[in-house]
Amino acid sequence: MSDEQVVVSAEFTARPGLADEVDTLAQDYAASVRAEPGNTTFEVYRRTEDPDRFLVFEIYRDLEAFEEHLRAEAGTAFNARLTPRIVEPRTVLSFLTPAGRS
Template structure:
């Protein structure tokens, strides 16, 4: 793992009744993000104990790749569709730093 790599997770909660729509949106968006040259990982999960909660593990080659991801039109379109379907005002991001080398 490069020390320049940007690693994070995003979490959000689908509003009641919108779980399937949110899952469909994130599935389509995941395909687009994974095609980005600077993307290392974009793995989407639903919490077992609270399936309305989504967890997305993301990694990007470096800060430039992450910034390109943030400025991507596909991301803007995805977030515009996602916002009215989630409880939070936006995805909650948590940035990570490695403790051990892989």
């Protein structure tokens, strides 16, 4: 198990006319994730220049906390509701490392 934080961004695009519905789903899910003991940050953003595009910024205490997040039933339910409402086949995840660190 790694003691380093896990930092992730997730991006997805709402289907035409569904951005507000996707926003509501994401905000509800955010409240659930923020209650997870290993989550330190879960913020949902919409791109100013294209409000159908979303970016979620997530930080977990460590790898174990992130893996627990992935196993949580709330995530499975959220993704089942989100996937038919977005353009991509699934959210696009990027794992991030603070600049200046290897």
